[in-house]
Amino acid sequence: MDNYSINTKCVQAGYRPGNGEPRQIPIIQSTTFKYDTSEDMGKLFDLEASGYFYTRLQNPTNDYVAAKIAALEGGKAAMLTSSGQAANFFALFNICECGSHIVASSSIYGGTFNLISVTMAKMGIEVTFVSPTASEEELNAAFKENTRAMFGETIANPALTVLDIEKFAKVAHAHGVPLIVDNTFPTPVNCRPIEWGADIVTHSTTKYMDGHGAAVGGCIVDSGNFDWMAHADKYPGLCTPDESYHGITYAEKFGKEGAFITKCTSQLMRDFGCIQSPQHAFILNLGLESLHVRMPRHVENGQAVAEYLEKHPKITKVNYSGLPSDPYYSVAQKYLPNGGCGVVSFEIEGGRAAAEKFMKALKLAAIETHVADARTCCLNPATSTHRQMSEEQLIEAGVPAGLVRMSCGLEDKADLIADLEQALAQV
Numbered sequence: 270m271d272n273y274s275i276n277t278k279c280v281q282a283g284y285r286p287g288n289g290e291p292r293q294i295p296i297i298q299s300t301t302f303k304y305d306t307s308e309d310m311g312k313l314f315d316l317e318a319s320g321y322f323y324t325r326l327q328n329p330t331n332d333y334v335a336a337k338i339a340a341l342e343g344g345k346a347a348m349l350t351s352s353g354q355a356a357n358f359f360a361l362f363n364i365c366e367c368g369s370h371i372v373a374s375s376s377i378y379g380g381t382f383n384l385i386s387v388t389m390a391k392m393g394i395e396v397t398f399v400s401p402t403a404s405e406e407e408l409n410a411a412f413k414e415n416t417r418a419m420f421g422e423t424i425a426n427p428a429l430t431v432l433d434i435e436k437f438a439k440v441a442h443a444h445g446v447p448l449i450v451d452n453t454f455p456t457p458v459n460c461r462p463i464e465w466g467a468d469i470v471t472h473s474t475t476k477y478m479d480g481h482g483a484a485v486g487g488c489i490v491d492s493g494n495f496d497w498m499a500h501a502d503k504y505p506g507l508c509t510p511d512e513s514y515h516g517i518t519y520a521e522k523f524g525k526e527g528a529f530i531t532k533c534t535s536q537l538m539r540d541f542g543c544i545q546s547p548q549h550a551f552i553l554n555l556g557l558e559s560l561h562v563r564m565p566r567h568v569e570n571g572q573a574v575a576e577y578l579e580k581h582p583k584i585t586k587v588n589y590s591g592l593p594s595d596p597y598y599s600v601a602q603k604y605l606p607n608g609g610c611g612v613v614s615f616e617i618e619g620g621r622a623a624a625e626k627f628m629k630a631l632k633l634a635a636i637e638t639h640v641a642d643a644r645t646c647c648l649n650p651a652t653s654t655h656r657q658m659s660e661e662q663l664i665e666a667g668v669p670a671g672l673v674r675m676s677c678g679l680e681d682k683a684d685l686i687a688d689l690e691q692a693l694a695q696v
């Protein structure tokens with residue numbers, strides 16, 4: 270499939286049925302797999318042969334869909350996880366351990382911010398947050414002897430800042446560390462971080478990839494570019510024998526292209542079990558089949574709504590990287606030439622109270638803790654997803670208390686704008 274365009278890959282990459290086989294991906298609804306001899310099965314446990322033995326670690330339906338996402342991102346290997354949270358946790362914990370340090374953009378999803386700053390801190394993993402607009406010197410200064418990963422979001426949820434991926438990758442690589450990029454919002458249709466130097470890409474497939482608000486899921490894609498063995502002192506988990514797998518050294522046995530995902534599957538999936546159900550993988554694939562058709566419409570609606578809001582007298586600020594007035598416009602022109610996504614955020618004159626009144630008055634847009642599906646929805650992050658944050662942390666994350674995040678769905682943009690118009694008239 271390599272030579273086909275991303276549009277064709279959305280439809281057909283991953284699962285390639287043979288003669289007489291089902292056209293649609295089969296849902297392998299089985300927890301276990303049968304073998305003729307114990308010896309056959311033993312080879313799987315020793316990672317001497319590849320195959321399936323238990324769906325807590327791997328399932329063929331999931332692997333077909335993961336292979337499609339790897340093809341879309343231009344990666345070498347991928348795995349599905351039960352959620353986006355699991356994907357980001359696994360991507361980081363696969364190369365970090367107690368005593369490690371992470372450099373992360375401060376402008377990231379609230380759940381990921383909490384995962385890194387609170388839960389991973391309890392595991393003895395430290396973090397230094399940096400501004401997504403930090404200079405190279407400032408980024409360099411955040412690194413320590415024990416830094417093992419750098420993390421950011423292509424388009425941050427909900428701050429909508431755009432990451433300078435090339436700059437972050439350059440600094441990460443200068444310190445011998447991989448850059449992990451959460452590419453949930455643009456999806457590979459609008460940006461492929463690996464082409465700009467990212468080493469690992471993560472997704473909450475719950476969002477645009479599924480696109481219908483039907484199935485929670487996540488994905489990790491490895492570019493296969495990071496040379497773990499060249500930094501073996503930093504990554505003993507990949508570069509020294511794994512006693513829990515009979516002394517296999519992942520980076521040696523599976524090379525740059527296979528080590529990360531193999532270790533993540535055989536250790537973290539085995540021990541934490543955050544597998545996506547094959548049913549969800551099937552639903553996710555239905556979404557992927559139209560991703561390239563849906564993303565341009567999400568962008569068209571987002572752009573139209575952002576332009577409308579920017580001119581409205583009751584709106585004090587609009588964040589959307591497709592607006593020339595947006596501070597991230599020029600970065601977005603570079604990384605997101607076809608637009609970013611359908612999510613727009615804005616502040617209404619009158620702060621939190623006005624935002625609440627406005628949201629209540631909307632008829633098409635529902636209030637939901639969700640973004641990035643076919644139906645338009647909105648949210649006040651300060652009272653929901655970002656509830657744990659202090660006022661200072663909210664400002665630092667680019668999410669002031671009166672901010673409304675609106676996810677433009679696939680409806681007609683004229684109807685969306687008419688809905689905004691009548692709701693703003695009531696504020």
Ligand SMILES: *Cc1c(COP(=O)(O)O)cnc(C)c1O
Nearest residue numbers: 352353354378426453473475486
């Ligand atoms: C939603 C989201 C997550 C978390 O994903 P879940 O599927 O809800 O666990 C992570 N990163 C980003 C950018 C998100 O939007």
